[in-house]
Amino acid sequence: AQKITQTQPGMFVQEKEAVTLDCTYDTSDPSYGLFWYKQPSSGEMIFLIYQGSYDQQNATEGRYSLNFQKARKSANLVISASQLGDSAMYFCAMREANTNAGKSTFGDGTTLTVKP
């Protein structure tokens, strides 16, 4: 079974609107971290936001927030007030503390296009 599932290959959003990128995960490890990365067309991977499995509150970093629903194993990224520079590929990733030797597992990504 895939550990990280991103069901939206591509998304479009109007500039200045909010957008939600979906991510579901699968693990039996009680301790894990969830990460979102942005990959612009240049190819570099940029870390955006982190959510720990024991964190009680949803993580926020500027315009990025993570809608963490532990029981549903869901960690959706919300980008508020979209900008043209947000157009990129977005990856959800998970690291398990006790299994898989702490390796990161990445989803297949979602390509976000912001329309002017």
Add this chain to the structure above:
Amino acid sequence: DGGITQSPKYLFRKEGQNVTLSCEQNLNHDAMYWYRQDPGQGLRLIYYSQIVNDFQKGDIAEGYSVSREKKESFPLTVTSAQKNPTAFYLCASSGQAASSYNEQFFGPGTRLTVL
């Protein structure tokens, strides 16, 4: 500035040749990783190293080799045994390999093309 450097940015290889991709970090991170990315796809782990002089195979290690003689350096060799090496290669590092809360820092990548 601290970060990860990869060289070269673009690399062309003839069939049957071995090539080595460089990855250097000055973040003082223990763990380093190599990923392969095919067009429109996610990242797949090739090799990772949690400490100097130690490394483990990832999900797609066949046809690749690595070394970790220094903390700062984790070069990847793409051997002739790798049948379809054309891809984008990303190197990453993190503070602790087995920690679930350390994000990974990535280099700018090397785009390898087999001619």
